Amino acid sequence: xxxxxxxxxxxxxxxxxxxxxxxxxxxxxxxxxxxxxxxxxxxxxxxxxxxxxxxxxxxxxxxxxxxxxxxxxxxxxxxxxxxxx
Numbered sequence: 001x002x003x004x005x006x007x008x009x010x011x012x013x014x015x016x017x018x019x020x021x022x023x024x025x026x027x028x029x030x031x032x033x034x035x036x037x038x039x040x041x042x043x044x045x046x047x048x049x050x051x052x053x054x055x056x057x058x059x060x061x062x063x064x065x066x067x068x069x070x071x072x073x074x075x076x077x078x079x080x081x082x083x084x085x
Contacts, residue, residue: 031078038071 020027045059045067052058 028078028082031074031081035071035075035078038067038074042067042071 042064045064049058049061049064
């Protein structure tokens, strides 16, 4: 909505969406694999942070939280794209 109010519509995406429609399942699969990879990387960061001492170099908890929120949002968008497309 914000983009539409700024004058940026989505009508130009039809030129991309129509030829890409037969590959929709592949795009969804790629998105799911990317989300799993992101989850694995987040889990590695969590394990590294658990082993990290007070003086060690760790990824800040706020960054891990933002990454988790981003992955959850991406999962919801992937599901919505699969469900309603």
